[in-house]
Amino acid sequence: MDCPRCHTPLAPANINTDRFERCPSCGAHVRADLFPAAFSAGKKTETAEKVIDGSGSGCFYHPDKKAVVHCGSCGRFLCALCDVELSAGEHICFSCLETGKKKKKRVDLEHHRTLYDGIALRLATIPLLIFWFTLITAPVALYMSIRYYRAPGSIIPRTRVRFIAAGILSACQIAGWIAGIYMIAT
């Protein structure tokens, strides 16, 4: 663990003090917190034990390696190499991990989400600045707010008020266009 500014190694006395300490060589205010995992990280070398003389069950993927846990999803026996620990005490095999990622069954494996409510709301508001664009954007915004109303939105709690606002605004814009065209036609 170095000083982020001058890269001088930090003194052990300046670590885990719960406050900002001065770096002795460059004077930067640095707070460093170190956790027990740093102590054990160097020692942990997981190797799979071999199944000797038929005692114990073998791994589904490597029959000659000793199984240590079973997959929480499909139940297959797994050796230390095949085991993926998702969260405390929850083990899963690699193939279940992949399918879970694809089907988005597991929220804690996702790394991207599209916020259709945000897109619809922007499509319903920003083009109003140069209103000709709304001829195209309003129907798209209305379609999006209906089509994706039930689709999973943000990972954090948020209401569907953006969908509703986008729907109402774009419907008003479409009504305005219809009225305008009707007035010009008559």
Added chain:
Amino acid sequence: MARKPKLYTRLPGVTYKNFGKHTLWKGPDHLLLMYSNGMSEDYKRFYYKDILGIVTRKTASGTVVLLVILSLFLLTAGFSWHLSRLVDYLPGAVFLGITAAVFFIYLIALLIKGPSCECRIITAVQDETLRAVSLMKHARKLMTALKPLIVSAQGSMSADAVPQALETLDGLKHSREKGRTILKQSELAGKVTNPRIANMFNTALHGSLLFFAVTVAASLSQRTLLLVSLAYIFLFTAGLSSAGVLTTQGPHRSAPALKKLAWTGMAFVLAAFIQSYGEMLVLFMVKSFKGQITMDQFDMFRQYYSLKPLDYSVVTVMESVKIGAAALLGIPGVLLTVIHGRSHHESH
């Protein structure tokens, strides 16, 4: 009806960047880093049991921004006060006074925010900046909230284990750095497929920004249809080119700076378009107050381009700001593009 249990609760720290924001969330067994721009979200997760250390440093950037805003405030306020004493420049003085007030509010906001910081989180395989934490007050609150979570997952650290842990971290850092250079080499080998296209977009972006500045400057005394149309064409080209730069610029030497310029260029183009449209609307309102009402947008545009900016101090200030900003972006942009192109040429 039972509601879905909340998976994440908010942790201190927020940083606004590139029209979006970085935030931190407390999960059941992990810390969630989120970047959201309102249209999509990206996540990164750090499990409490995997976090080896967190290093936070107080930085000077907050103070630098404070000084810049302070000098801008003094400049605009002083100039506004000077103009207000002259008879013919009252609108200009009012405009500059409003600008000074905006800077003053920003200054107060910066003082409330306090000093800035940089926070990094270290695991066995990562050394990641927590972008959400850029203020000292957030860092303090975050550590108070986060430390118990990590301690409950790992137990607390005894002081005599610290030197051994530091040694381990050092070893991990070396293997990470080795891995990173290998990754970088393979990334560069795969990505430098279109440096010429990126260079072309960069030239188009900064060239058209400079041409935009020149045409706007030329139209100061009298706008003509040709000059105004040219300025809009250059502005539009600059907007498209900035999008081009952002999609094609590879990870190469001066690339980050060029990318930053492209973002700024895009923001400038948007602001300039909105400002021109607003100006047209104001003109329309002024004319309609005087009874010369026009509902025709083309007629509005005709009145807009036949305007003599030098007759209106507000318009002159606006146009000067646009010229200055375009030149300030375009000149370093052209220089960087040339240097970037040359350094790239040499490396092949």
